[in-house]
Amino acid sequence: MRPEQQQTQQKTAINVAVLVSIGRHPTTGRARRAEQDARGLELALAVAAELPGSQIDLLHAGSKDVDSEAALRGYLGMATGVGMATGVGMATDVGMSTGVGMGLESMTLLEQPEGSDAILPLVEHLAATSPQLVITGARAERGEGSGLLPYALAEHLGWPLVNSLASIETVENGVVTLLQALPRGQRRRLKVRLPAIISVDEAAPAARQSAFGPARRATFLAVPTSSEADGELAQWHLGSARKRPKRLKIIKAASARDRFKAAASKAEGKGGQVLTDVTPEQGAEAIYKLLKEEDVLR
Amino acid sequence: MSEIIRRDPRREWIARNRLHPDHASVLAALGVNSEGGGAASEWLGPNGVVRKNPRAIGFIGPNGVKRIDRSGLQQGGQATATTTAARDSRRRVTIDQPAFMVAVVPDLTGGRLSSHDKDLLGLARRVADADAEQPGAVVAILFGEHKEEALGEAGIDRVVHLDDELYAGFAPEARLAVLSAVEREMTPRFWLLPDSPLGGADLGRRLALRLGERAATGVWQVEADNEASLGWRCTARGAAGSLDIQRPLPRVALTLAECAEPVDETRHAAEPVSLAAPIPTTLSRIEDLGQVAVDPAGVALAEAEFILSGGNGVKQWDAFHHAAKVLGATEGASRVAVDDGFMARDRQVGATGTWVTARVYMAVGISGAIQHLQGIQRCDKVVAINLDPGCDMIKRADLAVIGDSTQILAALVAMVEQQRGGQRDAA
Numbered sequence: 001m002r003p004e005q006q007q008t009q010q011k012t013a014i015n016v017a018v019l020v021s022i023g024r025h026p027t028t029g030r031a032r033r034a035e036q037d038a039r040g041l042e043l044a045l046a047v048a049a050e051l052p053g054s055q056i057d058l059l060h061a062g063s064k065d066v067d068s069e070a071a072l073r074g075y076l077g078m079a080t081g082v083g084m085a086t087g088v089g090m091a092t093d094v095g096m097s098t099g100v101g102m103g104l105e106s107m108t109l110l111e112q113p114e115g116s117d118a119i120l121p122l123v124e125h126l127a128a129t130s131p132q133l134v135i136t137g138a139r140a141e142r143g144e145g146s147g148l149l150p151y152a153l154a155e156h157l158g159w160p161l162v163n164s165l166a167s168i169e170t171v172e173n174g175v176v177t178l179l180q181a182l183p184r185g186q187r188r189r190l191k192v193r194l195p196a197i198i199s200v201d202e203a204a205p206a207a208r209q210s211a212f213g214p215a216r217r218a219t220f221l222a223v224p225t226s227s228e229a230d231g232e233l234a235q236w237h238l239g240s241a242r243k244r245p246k247r248l249k250i251i252k253a254a255s256a257r258d259r260f261k262a263a264a265s266k267a268e269g270k271g272g273q274v275l276t277d278v279t280p281e282q283g284a285e286a287i288y289k290l291l292k293e294e295d296v297l298r
Numbered sequence: 299m300s301e302i303i304r305r306d307p308r309r310e311w312i313a314r315n316r317l318h319p320d321h322a323s324v325l326a327a328l329g330v331n332s333e334g335g336g337a338a339s340e341w342l343g344p345n346g347v348v349r350k351n352p353r354a355i356g357f358i359g360p361n362g363v364k365r366i367d368r369s370g371l372q373q374g375g376q377a378t379a380t381t382t383a384a385r386d387s388r389r390r391v392t393i394d395q396p397a398f399m400v401a402v403v404p405d406l407t408g409g410r411l412s413s414h415d416k417d418l419l420g421l422a423r424r425v426a427d428a429d430a431e432q433p434g435a436v437v438a439i440l441f442g443e444h445k446e447e448a449l450g451e452a453g454i455d456r457v458v459h460l461d462d463e464l465y466a467g468f469a470p471e472a473r474l475a476v477l478s479a480v481e482r483e484m485t486p487r488f489w490l491l492p493d494s495p496l497g498g499a500d501l502g503r504r505l506a507l508r509l510g511e512r513a514a515t516g517v518w519q520v521e522a523d524n525e526a527s528l529g530w531r532c533t534a535r536g537a538a539g540s541l542d543i544q545r546p547l548p549r550v551a552l553t554l555a556e557c558a559e560p561v562d563e564t565r566h567a568a569e570p571v572s573l574a575a576p577i578p579t580t581l582s583r584i585e586d587l588g589q590v591a592v593d594p595a596g597v598a599l600a601e602a603e604f605i606l607s608g609g610n611g612v613k614q615w616d617a618f619h620h621a622a623k624v625l626g627a628t629e630g631a632s633r634v635a636v637d638d639g640f641m642a643r644d645r646q647v648g649a650t651g652t653w654v655t656a657r658v659y660m661a662v663g664i665s666g667a668i669q670h671l672q673g674i675q676r677c678d679k680v681v682a683i684n685l686d687p688g689c690d691m692i693k694r695a696d697l698a699v700i701g702d703s704t705q706i707l708a709a710l711v712a713m714v715e716q717q718r719g720g721q722r723d724a725a
Binding site: 024026029139140141142143144145146147148151152154155160161162163164177179180182183184185186187188189190191192193196201232235236237238239240241242244247250252257272273274275276277278280281283284285286287288290291294295296297298 | 367368408467468470471495496499500503504506507508512513514515516518534535536537538539540541542543544545556559562563582583584585586587588589590591592596597598601602603604625626627657658660678679681683687692693694695696697698699700701702705706707708709710712713714717
C-alpha cells in the first residue's frame with residue numbers, strides 16, 4: 001500500500017474524452033447504446049470516481065434523429081449514482097454543485113450527415129480540446145465496423161494507443177498504468193504516457209444500466225463541422241452477412257485404401273511417447289520437461 | 299547380350315515348387331537377378347509372362363495375420379507399413395526471381411504457426427501463384443523465437459526473422475518500425491495479417507494507417523477480379539459481423555480464420571533474408587511491465603491455456619487441487635469425476651461439457667471416452683498419467699506416463715516447488 005499523503009499529492013484530475021457511437025441490437029437490429037462504447041464510459045466513470053474533479057467529455061460524430069437520440073441518451077443516463085456506488089458521499093455533491101466531476105449533463109455532438117467520414121472532425125475536435133485520455137470502443141456495430149478509427153486517431157494525433165483494455169489501475173504524474181487483456185484470460189500491465197488513446201472490447205467491466213431520468217434531462221451540445229462524404233464506402237457493395245460455408249475435410253488420397261483409412265481411423269496423436277516401468281520421479285521429470293518446453297509454468 | 303531369353307528349366311521348376319529344399323535360395327537368386335535383395339516377388343517367366351510370388355510380399359499385421367497392401371506403395375519384399383506411409387510426395391518449389399512480394403506477419407503463438415496462420419499463408423500462396431508464368435514470393439516476418447522446423451511446408455519462400463528482446467511482449471512501435479523497413483526495401487504488393495486478438499489485428503491496423511491504406515478487415519473470401527485495381531476482390535465482415543462488404547482487395551488485408559486452404563502440396567524454400575538498412579530505434583511511450591499473474595481458477599475453461607484434468611483414476615482430490623494450484627493450471631474433470639461429486643459441473647470437459655482449446659492438457663486418471671476425446675480435439679499437447687497402458691487417452695497423448703497418479707503428481711509438485719525455490723534464492 002502506498003502512503004496516504006503521497007497518494008493525495010499525485011491525484012490530479014484529468015480530462016477524459018469518451019467517443020460513443022450508435023449500436024445495433026444483434027437480434028432486433030434496433031438502435032441502442034453500443035456495447036463496447038458503454039464499457040468505455042464505465043471505465044471513464046471509474047476513473048472519475050477515483051480522481052475527483054475529473055471531467056468526462058462524451059463525444060459523438062453523426063446526425064441526430066429520433067432513433068439515434070434515444071440510443072445516445074442511453075449513455076447519458078449512466079452517470080447517476082457514481083458517488084453511491086463507490087461509497088464516496090461527497091463526490092456526488094461536489095460534482096452536482098460545480099457541474100464538473102460527474103458531468104454527464106451533456107454530450108458534444110459533432111453534427112454531420114449519414115455516410116460521412118467521422119475521422120477528420122474528431123481529430124480536429126480532439127486536437128482543439130486536448131483531453132489527456134481518449135477512450136473508444138474497439139469497433140462500431142454499424143457501417144463498416146472495421147475498428148480502424150482508434151488507430152486513425154492515434155496516427156493523426158501522434159498519441160500512443162493501447163488496445164483491448166481490461167482496467168485502469170492508476171493515473172499519476174501524467175502516466176497511466178493499465179491492465180491489457182490478452183487472449184486466454186491473461187492480463188498484461190502497461191505504463192503509458194499521457195495523452196493516450198485507449199480502445200475497449202469485451203474484456204472491460206460490463207456497463208451499468210442507464211437511468212431514464214438523468215438521460216431525459218441531459219442536453220446535447222451541437223458543434224457544426226465541415227463534413228466530407230465517405231466516397232470509398234459508397235462504392236462498396238454492402239449486404240447482410242451470409243453464413244460462411246463450413247470447411248470440408250478434404251482428403252487427398254491416391255487410392256481407395258488411403259481414403260478408407262482416413263475415414264475410418266480415429267484421431268490419434270502421432271509419435272506419442274509412452275513411459276512404462278518408470279519411477280514416479282522419472283515420469284514427473286519427463287512431464288516437467290514438456291511443461292517447460294511449452295512455457296506454461298510461471 | 300542376345301535377345302534370346304535363357305532358361306534354366308530346373309531352377310524354374312524349383313521356384314514353382316515351394317516344398318523343394320532349395321526353393322528359398324533359388325527364389326533369392328532370381329531376386330538378385332531382377333531387383334536385388336530378398337526373395338523375388340515378380341519375375342519374367344519363360345514365355346515372357348510375369349510370374350508373381352504372393353508369399354514373398356506383404357507384412358505381418360498387428361493381429362499376427364499376414365496382410366498384403368495392394369495400393370502399389372509396397373514394392374515386394376517384407377517392407378513394413380510404416381516406412382511406406384512416410385514417403386513425401388510434395389513438390390519442391392523455389393522462386394528465385396519473384397515478380398512481386400506478398401508479405402505475411404503470422405501471430406506465431408507459442409512459437410508455432412497456428413491454424414489461422416496456416417490458412418493465411420495458404421491465401422498468400424494463392425495470391426502469389428495466381429499467374430503461373432510470373433509467380434510472386436511469400437515473405438514472412440517473424441518476431442521472437444520460433445519452434446517451427448518446417449516453415450517452407452506452410453508455403454513461405456523468404457523469412458525475415460527478428461529475434462530480439464526489443465520485439466518481445468507488447469511492442470507495437472518497434473514492430474511497426476520493422477514492417478516499415480520491409481515496406482521500404484521490398485515494397486510488397488500485398489500485406490496479409492490475421493485478424494486475431496493475438497496481435498495480428500492490432501499490428502495490421504497500425505500498419506495500414508502508417509501506409510495510408512484503408513485496410514479490409516475481417517476478410518473471409520478472396521476472389522480474382524479483373525476490374526479491381528489490384529486484380530482481386532474480397533468479402534469482409536463488417537458491423538459486428540452482421541454485414542458482408544464486397545470491395546476490391548486493398549494492399550493491407552486482415553483475414554479471419556479459414557479464409558483459404560492451407561498449403562499441403564508443395565514445399566517452399568523458406569530462405570532467410572535480412573534487412574539491409576538498420577531499423578531506426580523508436581522511443582516508445584508504452585512501457586511493458588510484463589504479464590500479471592491471474593488466478594487460474596477464474597479463467598474460463600474453454601479458453602484456458604493449461605488444464606489439469608482429473609478422472610476416475612484420481613483417488614486423493616486434495617492432492618490434485620494442490621497440484622493444480624502449484625502448477626498454475628485451470629482444473630478440469632471427466633464426466634465420472636463430476637457425476638461422483640468431486641468436481642463442479644462447469645468443470646466437465648468433453649462433448650457434453652466444455653470443448654477446450656488448451657495448449658497443454660494434462661489428463662490424470664482419465665481413460666479417454668470418445669466424448670472426452672472430442673472435447674480435447676483442439677488441444678495442442680496432451681499429457682496422460684494413467685495406470686492402464688492400453689487406454690484410448692494414451693493413444694491420443696503426446697506424452698504418457700504409466701504409473702500411480704498420486705505419486706507422479708506429488709513428485710511433479712515437489713520438482714516445481716524445488717525449482718521455484720531455487721530461482722528465488724538466485725534472485
